[in-house]
Amino acid sequence: MTQIPLSRPVVDDEIKQAAIAAIDSRQYILGPQSREFEAELARHVGSRHCILSNSATAGLWLALRALGVKPGDEILVPSHTAFPTIEAICFAEATPVFVDADAYYTLDPADAAAKATSRTVGIVPVHLYGQPADLDAVRALAARLGVWMLEDCAQSHGAAWQGKKVGAFGRAGVFSFYPSKNLTVMGDGGAVVTDDDEIAARCRRLRDHGRLNKDVHSEIGFNLRFNDIQAAIGRVLLRRLDAMNEHRRELAERYDKAFAGLPLGLPEERPGGHHVYHLYVVRTPRRDELAAFLKTRGVQTGVHYPVPTHRQPAVERLNPPALPATERLVKEILTLPISAGHTATEIDTVAVAVREFFGA
Numbered sequence: 001m002t003q004i005p006l007s008r009p010v011v012d013d014e015i016k017q018a019a020i021a022a023i024d025s026r027q028y029i030l031g032p033q034s035r036e037f038e039a040e041l042a043r044h045v046g047s048r049h050c051i052l053s054n055s056a057t058a059g060l061w062l063a064l065r066a067l068g069v070k071p072g073d074e075i076l077v078p079s080h081t082a083f084p085t086i087e088a089i090c091f092a093e094a095t096p097v098f099v100d101a102d103a104y105y106t107l108d109p110a111d112a113a114a115k116a117t118s119r120t121v122g123i124v125p126v127h128l129y130g131q132p133a134d135l136d137a138v139r140a141l142a143a144r145l146g147v148w149m150l151e152d153c154a155q156s157h158g159a160a161w162q163g164k165k166v167g168a169f170g171r172a173g174v175f176s177f178y179p180s181k182n183l184t185v186m187g188d189g190g191a192v193v194t195d196d197d198e199i200a201a202r203c204r205r206l207r208d209h210g211r212l213n214k215d216v217h218s219e220i221g222f223n224l225r226f227n228d229i230q231a232a233i234g235r236v237l238l239r240r241l242d243a244m245n246e247h248r249r250e251l252a253e254r255y256d257k258a259f260a261g262l263p264l265g266l267p268e269e270r271p272g273g274h275h276v277y278h279l280y281v282v283r284t285p286r287r288d289e290l291a292a293f294l295k296t297r298g299v300q301t302g303v304h305y306p307v308p309t310h311r312q313p314a315v316e317r318l319n320p321p322a323l324p325a326t327e328r329l330v331k332e333i334l335t336l337p338i339s340a341g342h343t344a345t346e347i348d349t350v351a352v353a354v355r356e357f358f359g360a
């Protein structure tokens with residue numbers, strides 16, 4: 001039986017050659033490939049600066065520190081996200097204030113407004129699954145509260161809101177290059193984008209031991225630098241990003257058509273948003289049964305995420321209140337295979353199995 005993985009990175013000779021050329025260059029840390037990748041990423045998003053880091057978790061921490069967060073500061077953030085979003089806030093010594101999810105699985109602006117206090121300093125919308133959060137409403141709320149917005153774009157390379165790329169709306173945006181992401185570097189990696197010269201300069205310093213120059217350290221940072229072998233790979237894939245995202249959208253549409261009429265909640269594109277289907281997430285009260293059935297057909301599935309971040313033991317001390325929409329959806333969501341490396345035939349195979357499960 002053929003196995004269909006949740007995600008399959010694209011690997012070919014052009015990518016391998018780029019990595020070999022970087023090895024041969026003998027320049028490995030923040031060298032010419034990294035600098036070019038930063039310039040090209042900034043251009044792709046439409047931001048003035050891009051600062052590479054060794055993960056998005058690190059990038060979020062860099063951006064939060066550069067924004068000047070301090071103990072006691074509260075940050076509004078959706079519970080329904082990958083734990084690193086929350087972890088970076090905690091690691092920057094601020095307090096995450098967990099917000100419920102809207103109908104598109106992203107931060108609910110009304111719940112965020114209800115949870116704002118005089119200690120709120122910022123909002124971190126997460127463009128989850130490749131779908132932009134409700135940026136008009138979040139921006140309006142940030143402006144009304146007089147706080148910054150930091151976009152978590154880890155899952156949304158190339159996604160757009162009203163025609164403008166995500167990452168270019170907040171004071172900063174953060175991307176991940178983890179292997180399953182829409183744009184990868186075949187390993188860990190991340191980037192901060194911003195139009196703000198001071199935030200950019202501070203992120204650059206903090207990722208390199210708080211270094212002002214070779215010998216002088218103006219503050220305590222860390223080693224969160226990036227490397228040229230992975231930058232060379234990222235540059236090849238960035239040139240293909242729009243086409244790879246288009247392929248994901250075509251595969252998603254294939255699923256949509258095959259599932260029409262089934263008792264299955266389908267991912268919907270928010271009006272005004274351009275969804276890049278990092279994940280294709282369906283919804284059914286029979287989630288566990290469906291996952292078990294698909295496993296017997298060689299189809300890998302996932303749940304992103306089964307334990308909401310506000311219910312993680314690591315943040316128990318914050319005693320977060322219940323979030324009804326989030327707690328309901330995590331019991332029903334199921335991620336089906338999708339990536340730039342999947343073929344239409346594979347998607348059709350998954351779709352047939354799902355239809356069979358529902359007796360269609």
Ligand SMILES: Cc1ncc(COP(=O)(O)O)c(C=O)c1O
Nearest residue numbers: 055056057082084085154176178
């Ligand atoms: C929404 C979100 N934020 C942050 C991260 C952290 O990214 P990284 O693994 O590059 O640190 C991830 C990774 O899964 C993510 O999905």
